[in-house]
Amino acid sequence: MSAASAASAAVEVLGGIALAPLLPGLVQHWKARLQGRRGPTPLQPYRELRRLWGKSMVDPEGAGPVYRLAPAVVAAALAGGVLLVPVAGAAPTLGLGHDALVLLGLLALARFAVAAAAWDVSNGFSLMGASRDLMLSVFVEATFVLSLAVGLLVAGTTDLRGVVAGTAGAGVWGNPALALGTVAFAFVAIAETGRQPVDSPDTHLELTMIHEGPLLEYAGRDLAYLHWAAAARHWLVLVLAAQVFLPHPRGVWAQLAVLPVTLVALCAALAVVETLLAKMRVLLVPRLLAVGAAAALLGIAAWIAGSA
């Protein structure tokens, strides 16, 4: 194992697990600033996690093994995703390989576990959130695959390490296919991370919850796992955006050096989007995602036309 690949493995694992909560923290911090509030520090998610870790748990009546196991399954699936998404063009295979489409399976597993837990306690608000989440996932997943397909076709492989290497350089802005893929992935990123205008992470009103809804009954360490999983989702999506769809240098060390800058910039962009746009009606979100899917399809057509 070369030094570069050891370093990228370290960034991948430590960054994904330890730094992930910083990303939603940054978004919240900047959002507050943009709205003229002082807001919490970017470290607030860590404080939340510490507080939750020390708390005792509450079990709703009738909760069974599925409810109790779900947070661990969700966190394990997301941790698997962290091992899977490489932060640079060279990373050792950490058991799971680096295939882009496996990531979709892991995210689906997490979604299944959360929604099944909602059924186990039969909480109406949890089920409402789960139902909306699953409905949106249909459109998110189609757009996700199409936007990834652009990157995969450009790089000629579905191995994400190869994709990171294959889309490196300033090619993103010169390649119309990749540019359209980037547009599509922007919609996916907002939907997957549960940010406005798709979902409002700050809401305390049960009726408007999507991703927060199924977490209503959880407390203590279970809730800590689920909060970490939500943060890890930010990490996965933003790392993919940075290393596939946004310009990134060719060398592995340079990729590792530029990644933090891009991630911080993406958090700032999410904060701006969240400040500028109000939450949409949930039934209109599929149309938004359809725009993304259409852009990705155009991108694929452009790639075929360009390569022929």
Added chain:
Amino acid sequence: MTGALLVAGLSATAFGGALGVWRRAFSAGLWLQAAGAAGIAIAGFWALGSQTSLGEGFTSSFVPRFGVDGLSGLFLGILGLIAAPALVFSTRYLRPSLRGRAVGALTALFVLALALVLCARDPLTFLAGWESMTLVPAVVILVSRGADRRARQTVFDYLAVTHLGGAATWVAILLLAHAGAIGGHATIASGSGLQTAIALSALVGMGTKAGVMPLHVWLPRAHPIAPSPVSALMSGVMLKVALYGLVRVLVEWDGVLPVWFGVLVLAVGALSAVGGVVYALFEHDLKRLLALHSIENVGIIVLGIGACLVLRARGADLWAAFALAAALLHCVNHAVFKALLFLGAGAFERALGSLEIDRLGGLLRRMPWSGGAFLVGAAAIAGLPPLNGFASEWLTLQALLHVPRYGDVADGVAGALALAALAATAALAVFCFVKVVGLVLLGAPRTPAAAAAEEPPLPLRAALVFLALACVALGVAPGVLFGALVSLAPWPAAAGTHLGLHVPGTGSLPAAWIAVVLVGLTGALVLLRGRRRAAPAPTWASGQLVEPALRWTSAGFTKSLRLVLEAVLRPEREISSKTRGGVLQEVAYSGSVPHLIEARLYRPVERAAFRAAVHARRLQTGSVGTYVVYLIGLVIVLLAAVRLGVIG
């Protein structure tokens, strides 16, 4: 050796079927049948693994011939793998009454009919097997349902649709036999009219039997009303045997098909996949829901076949072989988890007497073995790692991704659309099976019957657990079959055999490692969380008590999607209220999602057929005089035709 085992297995099945007719040997007969099925499974998979051909080869002449090759071996393996647990399940599921014994004997006949299609090496035997595999389940349904009028109507629909469609199967096979192309002995020119005619009629005829949309109408009606072990064989194996025919004709015998035909197959597959799962979501009867899911999974398999055809036409032979392997792998996987789910539904029906999905609940606690196995099957059909459904869906996604890579703009975009459709299908399947698991297994029991449900006897549990373990094994080691499946392609292609799926040009699927990492991480996180000391608390419902009336139903959970797809699905709903003296007495609500293909395509055809029949009936007066007039008229017309030189 393999041949001897196969013959022994088939004879044991036949003998067991005959033995079970005798009341005192009922159970022994079914066990013997199960042993025979296990023999068929071993022989089939052995023939696949060793890639040997037994018996005679294919012929286009009408002489009965029998043999087995790799592809037949694979489907014989599926047949045995599903039939064995289904028959073990039957030993206690069926009662040794007259009806039960008849169903037991007919099950043996069904297995033999399916094996006949797979072992047939000439057009006549193939078609005979094809027809009997359609007829036997119809008899099973009639026998098991007795005088049920609706069941008879359904059987009539089933036979009508499959026979009308089945005519196209005859056309395809007879055209192939006429051209001498069965077994690939003569090559059919690419792009010729003959090739197109064969391909289209095979797609219609065999597609009808496989339940491909829009030819699927019989499937969601006929599958649920059969006894559960027979439903498992119908969904798990019979549909696969129809797809076996499709693969034989389209991939092996009909030459290299043009690109447009591959795109047509992709379109049909995408429609079946999305349509099947969307209608399954809005279904409230568990077995009907599972039957609709069979349409979805057949769609996924057809997507793999379509990708294979397009890639082959584009000259990407290696990926065409991978696409075919994806389709065949999904055949195996779907057979396993769908049989598991149908048998599980049978166990629930046995315990509760009803399969209305809103009247179950909490069965995981009451029936931990059956419920746990059903949960594994549900996760597998939803395509979740590390189970088997995920492995073959992953491979199919990869194959579809390679369609744009090697194609032109038009077929490339079609491939991309099919890719998006498959991704959406996977998400919809998660949605649907979360609903099923939640309503059937989780939460509190919704009826007194569900609260009193009890675990079924050992043979039923054993069959379910065996199939659940097969789901896990095929999910952890999908690569074991992959190498053999790739080499089934009739053009040279090869892939190494590993535990996971290692495919060039992809990040590969190290399935066993994924399972280890996921299970290990989950275990570690549970340990890290430490001992749970949790205070019990009521579920939060904004301060209200959670009453049974507040419980979520199937319709409520899927409402968000119904609203989004309103423009496409045209759901119907009706709210009627009764008031007396200005006071509201009662409110009734009913809603349904009608099946558009039935309402818009079949109903008009059906009505037109009835109208035509009314007119045609006037010809049939019953008086001899009129018939004599017809005969004289016919003779005059024939004479005139000869005179004019049209005939003769």
